[in-house]
Amino acid sequence: xxxxxxxxxxxxxxxxxxxxxxxxxxxxxxxxxxxxxxxxxxxxxxxxxxxxxxxxxxxxxxxxxxxxxxxxxxxxxxxxxxxxxxxxxxxxxxxxxxxxxxxxxxxxxxxxxxxxxxxxxxxxxxxxxxxxxxxxxxxxxxxxxxxxxxxxxxxxxxxxxxxxxxxxxxxxxxxxxxxxxxxxxxxxxxxxxxxxxxxxxxxxxxxxxxxxxxxxxxxxxxxxxxxxxxxxxxxxxxxxxxxxxxxxxxxxxxxxxxxxxxxxxxxxxxxxxxxxxxxxxxxxxxxxxxxxxxxxxxxxxxxxxxxxxxxxxxxx
Numbered sequence: 001x002x003x004x005x006x007x008x009x010x011x012x013x014x015x016x017x018x019x020x021x022x023x024x025x026x027x028x029x030x031x032x033x034x035x036x037x038x039x040x041x042x043x044x045x046x047x048x049x050x051x052x053x054x055x056x057x058x059x060x061x062x063x064x065x066x067x068x069x070x071x072x073x074x075x076x077x078x079x080x081x082x083x084x085x086x087x088x089x090x091x092x093x094x095x096x097x098x099x100x101x102x103x104x105x106x107x108x109x110x111x112x113x114x115x116x117x118x119x120x121x122x123x124x125x126x127x128x129x130x131x132x133x134x135x136x137x138x139x140x141x142x143x144x145x146x147x148x149x150x151x152x153x154x155x156x157x158x159x160x161x162x163x164x165x166x167x168x169x170x171x172x173x174x175x176x177x178x179x180x181x182x183x184x185x186x187x188x189x190x191x192x193x194x195x196x197x198x199x200x201x202x203x204x205x206x207x208x209x210x211x212x213x214x215x216x217x218x219x220x221x222x223x224x225x226x227x228x229x230x231x232x233x234x235x236x237x238x239x240x241x242x243x244x245x246x247x248x249x250x251x252x253x254x255x256x257x258x259x260x261x262x263x264x265x266x267x268x269x270x271x272x273x274x275x276x277x278x279x280x281x282x283x284x285x286x287x288x289x290x291x292x293x294x295x296x297x298x299x300x301x302x303x304x305x306x307x308x309x310x311x312x313x314x315x316x
Contacts, residue, residue: 032083032109034156034201035134036076037127040069040089040142041116049143052278059089059142060098061281064288068275069142070099077109078149081156082138085111086127089142121215128202136160136203144198145284146270151199155264155271159201164259165210168199169246170272171265178269182283189246197271199264207259 040059050058059069069087076082087103089095092113095102103111114130117123124139131137138156140147159166172186172193186193202208244252246263254261266272275281 032081034082034136034138035131036082036085037124037131037137037139038069038072038076038085038087038142039120039123039139040087041123048277049275049281052281057089057091057094058275060094061275063145063275063281064285064292067098068145069095070102071145072140072142072147073102073111075147075149075152076138076140077111079152079156080149081153082109084131084134085109086131087111087113087142088116088123088127089113090116119215121211124211125208128208133205135205136201139200139202141198141274143275145275146273146287148268151197151266151268151271154266154268155197155199156201158264159203159262162201162203162260162262164203164207164254165257165261166201166203166264167261168197168264168266168271169194170197170267170269174267174269175272179273179283182273183279184272187246189244189249191245194246194263194265195272197264197266198274199266199271201264210257210259210261213257 040057047058049061050056053061055061060067062068063071069089073085073087076085087095092103095113103113105112112130114127117126128137136159138152138159155166155168169187172184172195175182175184175195184195186195202210246265250261250263270287273280273284273287275284
């Protein structure tokens, strides 16, 4: 597989990818300015993934040996962009049992907890209120179990180019090239369809009104036609006839919202794969297992190379 997001090299002290292939790291802005909000509450009382394991909360379901929420928080911590994390979750006791070391206000990257509100948008507003006016914010979900620090940094680096809202998207060709059997929801822009990556950035307080608009469409997030209809019937007609490419569509959205909205086109197929169903769970488990085995193989190869040159092998 060529998708380098499959391996979280950014989490290593000395990235294996850099040492083995001698390729330069991408020149991202690495200042930690983002407050990350992780939405971890359930949307319904009968989540199919949680029910499969007899759990109340999908976020706490273990996948490849680690709760999904813990994986997302780990990716955010290992990034070079995030300075603090707010987890939106209702049951502090359940969280403490499943992830005893997750919440820590005194850590280098502090992680705090706030309760869910009536809707997703209300929960985001509540998290932003708790975090204070520490712009910008990145919002993601606890079921984004394949999220890596590399994805986070790529998204945040591109989001910095916006003054308002940035939305992560993955082009269909990336997903079908690496995971042809993965069922995703695509927004059919002219030229190519895009699937959401569950990554949103609010770059300044000017972007807050977008959340109010989001309330109108959050129930239709899996229905592209109704999503675009919320932007006006002329825009819907443009979608039906594929008159707008992704950049044109975001330009029109910016004018309607009165906020600069930009798409962040991520080259990582797995950025668009979350865990919404038992089928997703099986696919993500397989990907995580292959990541782990590949990293173990690369570590072993690197250790052998270092040993052959007379260098000390780093301890695990």
